[in-house]
Amino acid sequence: MSHAAPFAAGLGLSSLRGATLAQVDAAAALQHRTDRKYLLPLDGARLLVDRLAGSHHVLDLAGRRTTSYRSTYFDTERLGAWRAHVQGRRRRWKVRTRLYAEDGLCRVEVKTKDGRGATVKHALRASAGVYGHLGEHAADFVDGVLRRAGIPVTAGALSPAAEIRYVRAALADLDHGTRVTLDGGLTCHHMDRTAALDPGHVLVETKGGTRPAPADRLLLRLGARPVSLSKYVVGQSLLTPGLPDNDVRRLARRYFTAGPRPAPLLERTPAA
Numbered sequence: 001m002s003h004a005a006p007f008a009a010g011l012g013l014s015s016l017r018g019a020t021l022a023q024v025d026a027a028a029a030l031q032h033r034t035d036r037k038y039l040l041p042l043d044g045a046r047l048l049v050d051r052l053a054g055s056h057h058v059l060d061l062a063g064r065r066t067t068s069y070r071s072t073y074f075d076t077e078r079l080g081a082w083r084a085h086v087q088g089r090r091r092r093w094k095v096r097t098r099l100y101a102e103d104g105l106c107r108v109e110v111k112t113k114d115g116r117g118a119t120v121k122h123a124l125r126a127s128a129g130v131y132g133h134l135g136e137h138a139a140d141f142v143d144g145v146l147r148r149a150g151i152p153v154t155a156g157a158l159s160p161a162a163e164i165r166y167v168r169a170a171l172a173d174l175d176h177g178t179r180v181t182l183d184g185g186l187t188c189h190h191m192d193r194t195a196a197l198d199p200g201h202v203l204v205e206t207k208g209g210t211r212p213a214p215a216d217r218l219l220l221r222l223g224a225r226p227v228s229l230s231k232y233v234v235g236q237s238l239l240t241p242g243l244p245d246n247d248v249r250r251l252a253r254r255y256f257t258a259g260p261r262p263a264p265l266l267e268r269t270p271a272a
Helices: 004-011 021-028 042-052 080-086 136-148 214-221 231-239 247-255
Strands: 017-019 032-041 057-059 067-075 093-100 105-113 119-126 159-173 178-190 193-197 201-208 256-259
Touching (some): 004 042, 004 159, 004 178, 021 057, 032 214, 042 178, 042 201, 067 231, 080 093, 105 136, 178 231, 193 231, 231 247, 231 256, 247 256
Parallel strands (some): 017 057
Antiparallel strands (some): 032 201, 067 093, 093 105, 178 201, 193 256
16 A cells, blocks of 8 residues: 555645656756755654745646655675765765656666765666666666776675665755655565654655755754664664664664564556
8 A cells, every 4th residue: 555645645745836847857956965864753744844835846746746766775795885884984875776656767876975975876767677676787887886986896796685665755945956855654675574664753855055955944943953864774774683783773773663574565556
């Protein structure tokens, strides 16, 4: 069963002005950005949406204001991407395939950090059938991005390590070129185990420049504080036996539950 409809209603997305994907991409594509993350109770997230209604539009895709995401993350046998993040290394990286479920669209994405700590995202469009795999074309793309970033890892050393599923609403300030995303129904999957974000909480991310955006200042006024929380790192930290304890796991234990029972697949609606 899809979480999309109750999530959209719970956030009050119908009160916002809609924007097309082209409008959002033109104003706030943000492939080079600073991300800040917050964990908010659902009522706090709804209040945030209400306060942003005057300055932000919500991405509206033919009347649909949320999208179901599935992301498969790739890592080395020794979890080099996971360890680089947990250890706070300057050369952090992530490789994933991402499926936009309702639209049947897929992208291969590589995220790295620049010298100032900002996130740089590189993406390659692919067919939906590519999701969860790194074929020859995708591998060449991944190798090129990691090589230019000075990261000594190749696609040949990577294999699927975890899958993350969630429902996302995307808000954009079209005048200032910043975005806010709100993720709910978040689950992490590794082999036969699943971890889930408490359904009463929403993961909020602001995506903009190095200086805090108006949305960040509003979040501070609402009592929220930034957290260091990677969806992939959370999944591995909670679900993979034998990994060392770390700050991410301690934070995640406050908001996530983990167990052996796999969550049901999100509904996939074929593209029109």
